[in-house]
Amino acid sequence: MKYEKIDKRLFERNRTKFMQKMKKNTLAVFNSNDIYPISSDSTMPFEQHRDIFYLSGVDQEESILLLFPDASDKKHREVLFLKETNEHIAVWEGEKLTKEAALATTGVRTVYWLDQFDTIFNNLMTEAEGIYFNTNEHLRANTEVQTREDRFIKRTKKKYPAHQVHKSAPILHAIRSVKEDIELAIMQQACDITEKAYKRILKFIQPGVWEHEIEAEIIHEFVRNRSNGFAYTPIIASGKNACVLHYVENNQQCKDGDVILMDFGAKYANYASDQTRSVPANGRYTDRQRAVYNAVLDVKKAAEKLLVPGTLIPEYHKEVGKLMEEQLLKLKLLDKTDIKNQNPEWPAYKKYFMHGTSHHIGLDTHDYGLYHKPIEAGMVFTCEPGIYIPDENLGIRLEDDLIVQESGAPKNMMTGLPLEADEVEDYMNS
Structure with missing residues (x-):
């Protein structure tokens, strides 16, 4: 080991x-x-x-x-x-x-x-x-x-x-599902290694690089920092590939104008980390890309605040759906007619955001936990909203790992990673 x-x-x-x-x-x-x-x-x-x-x-x-x-x-x-x-x-x-x-x-x-x-x-x-x-x-x-x-x-x-x-x-x-302090410290190490790899590839990415070359840079940084490797099969998805939720081929060239969705995490001492970022191949978001990016980020910030003791995960997902619906209306991807005529079993927002927002993480990327029981302090969840627009060759997902606290908002284990659109651009172009 x-x-x-x-x-x-x-x-x-x-x-x-x-x-x-x-x-x-x-x-x-x-x-x-x-x-x-x-x-x-x-x-x-x-x-x-x-x-x-x-x-x-x-x-x-x-x-x-x-x-x-x-x-x-x-x-x-x-x-x-x-x-x-x-x-x-x-x-x-x-x-x-x-x-x-x-x-x-x-x-x-x-x-x-x-x-x-x-x-x-x-x-x-x-x-x-x-x-x-x-x-x-x-x-x-x-x-x-x-x-x-x-x-x-x-x-x-x-x-x-x-x-x-x-x-x-x-x-x-x-x-x-409720982590000991020693476990949280190990998970933080996994997140810190993931952060190092992410910062490494932000300096590496440019138009013309291949998805698998980005993957190679990541695993290099993982192994040199004592990681066991990827906590799960990495997703390095440029352009339209980002609209495939479990895209793992990682065999396409990243083009000027693409946004690259990268979902990967280091494994350390068998504990997983799980993060996603969506960055412009050329170092600058277009106005439309930035608008979609900020919509996802707004949902993420609001969703995180709901990860508190006593929350039931099924209810949490419904609330996040309402947040996403609001953003999709602003982006004109949905209109009020879509909302009025939607199927309650498959709401209109699911056309662009079809997966869950959070899952337990720990020794497994999708870790143990009882979803019919209320959230407790000491649990660790991902938070990963996304918007996927195949017609625009654009998929954006943002994800961090969060420790539920006794009171107040959860603690983000990935605060060192550039997240705001301006921060991403500044880091890539510095």
């Missing part, structure tokens, strides 16, 4: 929060992700399952965390199982966690090698009445690929059919 060591107190607190919400005399199991094959002997780069990382800080494959707060033997209330390391593995694959290093990383005092899991798990299951399985219940989840977790659940249900089954997901959605 490129990132600096994380204070193990974060993972100790996270485990405590989870175990406080478990039912009496139950245990919970969390598995690492697989290393996914491509073909031949090629594999995807390993990405740790965010839940076991959140609860332990372990960032390597073939690891299992077991939590059993009511275990009769105190040493089995928190147990970590790791792939046994040796000199051969160290030479061919690099250093893996030893038992001593695992304690220093996680704060878990009982560490066994993985080949002991079945025996110890069986002993603990004879004592437990129920088990928490860690299923993926994110609203956007794509669960077609079978995971290590899936195989464990299938095998365990078959072997222990009489045990009560519980879900880890509701607990994790609740506790992961």
Whole structure:
């Protein structure tokens, strides 16, 4: 891992929060992700399952965390199982966690090698009445690929059919959505790296550069600042490409007169950042581009103020829709007839702003959170309104990451990035 060591107190607190919400005399199991094959002997780069990382800080494959707060033997209330390391593995694959290093990383005092899991798990299951399985219940989840977790659940249900089954997901959605101070500090590092990359490309962009060249400048800055890389597939979309919400080809040349929509964020210590800026390829917005840009910025500023404790996200999105409707009327993209005749299920503003304004962010770019529950202090949200006008080859989106405060407006984690149209132009031309 490129990132600096994380204070193990974060993972100790996270485990405590989870175990406080478990039912009496139950245990919970969390598995690492697989290393996914491509073909031949090629594999995807390993990405740790965010839940076991959140609860332990372990960032390597073939690891299992077991939590059993009511275990009769105190040493089995928190147990970590790791792939046994040796000199051969160290030479061919690099250093893996030893038992001593695992304690220093996680704060878990009982560490066994993985080949002991079945025996110890069986002993603990004879004592437990129920088990928490860690299923993926994110609203956007794509669960077609079978995971290590899936195989464990299938095998365990078959072997222990009489045990009560519980879900880890509701607990994790609740506790992961409210960030600890250590997490916020890590996320700020991710945002700071993103800021450095953005400032770098503002000096690089000019008519004639290619979208993928901008992407290359970004990843250069990320890696040299200890980032794991992109938190998600970057969008570098010039001209009409910006009207494709998930444009990721990044293979076109940026032309004089284009606005380039750039949606990217650094990942640091598995935590994500997520920002979007829309800048003129030639360093100057046209009057029309500036008008649309300022309309999006006005919506963003007003929407941010709504991200306060007690707000319900569905209601928040409705309010942001009203703000956008007002701006689209001013831009003459909508008229009063459009509003009068609109479908309440798909309001008129959706023609130009068809996505949501905010989502949780943390260990995942679209992080855990319960959207039917009110916003709480300590949650982190994006705020990303946009206007997309294919007929004008123009798409503008602006996005920052915001920490919800106990009172008042949220704290912006990306205040160092040029945002006002004049600031963008001044920076590009300085």
